[in-house]
Amino acid sequence: MKRRHLLAAGSAAMALPAQAMDFAAPHAPAAIRASVDRIVDIAVGIRPFRAQGPRIEAERRFGKALVHHYGHGGSGWSLSWGSAQRALALVQASGARPGDRIAVIGCGAIGLTTARTAQQAGYRVRLYAKxxxxxxxxxxxxxxWTPDSRIVANEHASDTWQDGWEAMARASFKVHQSYLGLPSGPVEWHDGYVIADDGFDTPLPGHAGEPEYPDLYDRIHDLRPQGRALAPGEHPFRSPHVRRFTQLVFNIPAYQRLLLDDFARDGGELVQRELHTPRDFARLPERVIVNCTGDGARTLLGDAGMTPVRGQTARLIPQPEVGYAVIYRGHNCVALPRRDGLLVAAMGEHDFGSADLQPDRAQSEDAVRRLASLF
Ligand SMILES: Cc1cc2nc3c(=O)[nH]c(=O)nc-3n(C[C@H](O)[C@H](O)[C@H](O)COP(=O)(O)OP(=O)(O)OC[C@H]3O[C@@H](n4cnc5c(N)ncnc54)[C@H](O)[C@@H]3O)c2cc1C
Structure with a gap:
């Protein structure tokens, strides 16, 4: 099955079987205090979508080995570690030896995990980032955990490509598990509810400009518990169509901070620098460079296969008593129990192709109100 659009949570939460394993009903969960005056921050970011999938390949340029590692769409956090392992293999193939210093450009999810993966393999790493x-x-x-969200256009998802994606997702999943149980909670498991007012068989509306995406999730369905449909009375929502799922959640600020701290502890250097043209790669002293510039690669390299996809998240005052996620299917609304706040993601009709970084408060307020209508 192919779909035009995946909700931010990916197909994972959508494809739950109606009857599955037997879970005990949860205790009545605390209600989310979904009110617009509890919004404390709104963040806007760009998903670096590349129709062909992430670019993970090496070229020789300016007498250096340049390993490109960008274009992870809506799956960058999820796939980061597995993707970094593939980039590392290219670094190793370039002839760089443990103990050598390499450069990583970019300090997002991909740059940080690439830097850590290279350090763990014995390289000294200098990070350059705007x-x-x-x-x-x-x-x-x-x-x-959305390893299948806007990661490739259907026309480019050959069987070989899908094999590579699956290996990357599995490798990444394994490393994420090693971050469980830490005091700052970078990675946690949470239950969640998918709510569909019109039932789960109603197709989701297409969004402007989006390509067809392949259905990948079946390949890794064994990586988490199966969900199940809940009967009225087993959940706190008004809607009659509710399913429960269990999902990996990343507490992004804690995860980033930990990665930065670990990077510095292992001797990593971080240099603030913007590269304006590909010639700027030549000016770096390192002979092996990993280019993890995300959406920045669109302008730096003029990669015409890249499309920016705008996204906006709002944080409500933290509610530690809320331990579940909510996906309001068909209403473009996702809520996540993050430690730094009750996170509410809002999807706009025209996000695909948009690099507009201006926060749209009305969009987040709408999402919070839709969430409130559930309780
Ligand atoms: C709203 C939203 C929700 C998302 N939700 C999820 C989710 O739930 N799960 C998930 O797995 N993924 C999610 N994603 C996708 C994920 O965030 C991206 O795939 C990921 O951020 C890509 O990371 P990156 O390191 O490639 O890019 P970035 O975070 O953009 O980092 C790029 C780095 O390169 C630097 N840089 C760029 N250009 C230059 C230059 N010319 N010179 C020097 N430095 C440069 C930047 O300063 C930065 O340090 C979401 C994205 C958005 C926007």
């Missing part, structure tokens, strides 16, 4: 967290697009992400 901006660092929290001023990178990765900081605006929702924080769900």
């Amino acid at each position: 901006d660092r967290p929290p001023r990178v697009h990765s900081s605006a992400a929702t924080g769900l």
Whole structure:
């Protein structure tokens, strides 16, 4: 099955079987205090969508090995570690030896995990970035395990490509698990509810300009518990169509901070620098460079296969008593129980192709009101 559009949570939460494993009904969960005066911050970021899928390939340029590693769409956090392992293999193939210093350009999810993966393999790493967290697009992400969200256009998803994606998703998943149980909680598991007023068989409306995406999630369905449909009385919502799922959640600020701290502890250097043209790669002293510039690659390299996809998240005052996520299907609204706030993602009709970084408060307020209508 192909779809025009995946809700930010990806197909994962949508494709739950109607009857599955037997869960005990949860205790009545605390209601989300969905009110617009609880919005404390709104962040806008760009998903670096590349129709052919992420570019992970090496070229020789200016006498250097240049490893490109960008274009992870709506899946960058989810796929980061597995993708970094593939980029590392290219660094190793370039002839660089452990102990050598390499450059990583970019300090988002992809740059940070690439830098850490290279350090763990014995390289010394210098990170160059125009901006660092929290001023990178990765900081605006929702924080769900969505390895299949806007990651490739259907026409480019050959079987070989899908095999590579699956290997990347599995490798990434494994590393994320090693971040469970830490005091700052960079990675946690949470239950969630998908709510569909009109039932789950109603197709989601297409969004302007979006290509067809392949259905990838079945390949990794074993990586999390199966969900199930809930009967009225088993959930706190007004809607009759509710399913429960269990999902990996990334507490983005804690995750970024930990990665930065670990990077520095292992001798990593961070240099603030913007590259304006590909010639600027030549000016760096390192002979092996990994280009993790995300949407920045669109202008830096003029990659015509890249499309910016705007996204906006609002944070409501944290509610530690709320431990579940909500996906309001067909209403473009996702809520996540993050430690830094109750995160509410809002999807706009014209996000695809838009690089507009201006926050739209009305859009987030609408999403919060739609959420409020559920309780
Ligand atoms: C609203 C929203 C919600 C999302 N939700 C999820 C989610 O739930 N799960 C998930 O897995 N993914 C999610 N994503 C996608 C994920 O955030 C992206 O795939 C990820 O941020 C890409 O990371 P990146 O490191 O490639 O890019 P970025 O975070 O943009 O980092 C790029 C880095 O390169 C630097 N740079 C760029 N150009 C230059 C230059 N010319 N010179 C020097 N430095 C440069 C930047 O300063 C920055 O440091 C979401 C994205 C958005 C916007």
